[in-house]
Amino acid sequence: MRFSRPVQEFPMSAKKILMLVGDYAEDYETMVPFQALLMVGHTVHAVCPGKQTGQSVRTAIHDFEGDQTYSEKPGHNFALNFDFAQVRAEDYDALLVPGGRAPEYLRLDERVLELVRNFATANKPIAAVCHGAQLLAAAGVLAGRSCSAYPACAPEVRLAGGEYVDVPLDQAHVDGNLVTAPAWPAHPAWLARFLELLGTRIVHEG
Template sequence: MAAKKILMLVGDYVEDYEVMVPFQALQMVGHTVHAVCPGKKAGEFVRTAIHDFEGDQTYSEKPGHNFVLNFDFDDVKAEDYQGLVVPGGRSPEYLRLNATVLELIQAFDQANKPIAAVCHGPQLLAAAGILDDRECAAYPACGPDVEMAGGHYVELDVTGAHLEGNLVTAPAWPAHPTWLAGFLMLLGTKITL
């Protein structure tokens, strides 16, 4: 397996597990992961938020860690990467206001490169206009975003993931095993035991 270069789009209050786990897991299997945030450089950090499911009508939110970025956003070119990861949390809500972020997502999709989005991450896919007539899982509260963007919201168990074409999407971090497995499959990553 040839190692791939993966781009991860993050911002302040990205969900802690949804940035930390994929960042480490993708490196564990040999891929290079560049975690970037608009307006920030390598060595700077974004704050994370821990979202949990504790029986309330929606998730609870607690302060997470400081996640250190390892690449400069201004140096990112979509053609340098073989895949894209879009974690959830609160960051997609404001990152979708950044035209360069949306152009990056569109470039990955137009090149049919694997895109993995989890929880609120599909808000960025919707804002980038790449969901027209496509199925997409997301945190249930983001279902209307998917539908208003012309997509078809797929309701899944919190541990499930949905694959369609170059997209793998999931409702939240409990889906990491299936979501990341789907992304690795799209990347062509083979793991032998």
């Protein structure tokens, strides 16, 4: 039996991506994008305010089990691979914002908001999922933009001057340099759209 082998074209186009995380970021929305983007050859710096390389953030697993909102369970300890204090927006090609509970308090950090604004002003690709929209709204980068998010974040998107787009839980939405999705079931669509914005092409040989 012969299997097709995925190959990343144009290896010199690998990008450098900043991922903003914090304690109780959603587990899947942190671990899966981090590993998937590394797998296709990109560099990902996972950082958290007040923490350094080698330290960890705790994650939380949000699941959809028929209740009126998601349930929450303990996740993994996710190791950071870069110091937040050394981050400069101009050193990166794109920004990734996982969801979970972390965006709720990360948006109180002015340095975090400044970073988000720098990526938006430079029109660099920004990927946010689930509650990641809270950070975009607080940074003031959603005015006049359309954005998906966890449905409970819709009021924040609208109050920030954005248009909340209600897409199925497993789908993503693209508006220019911004790719967003409602939750981790959208990973296949969300990450595929993000790779397109990054200029990454994956082909199958055989």
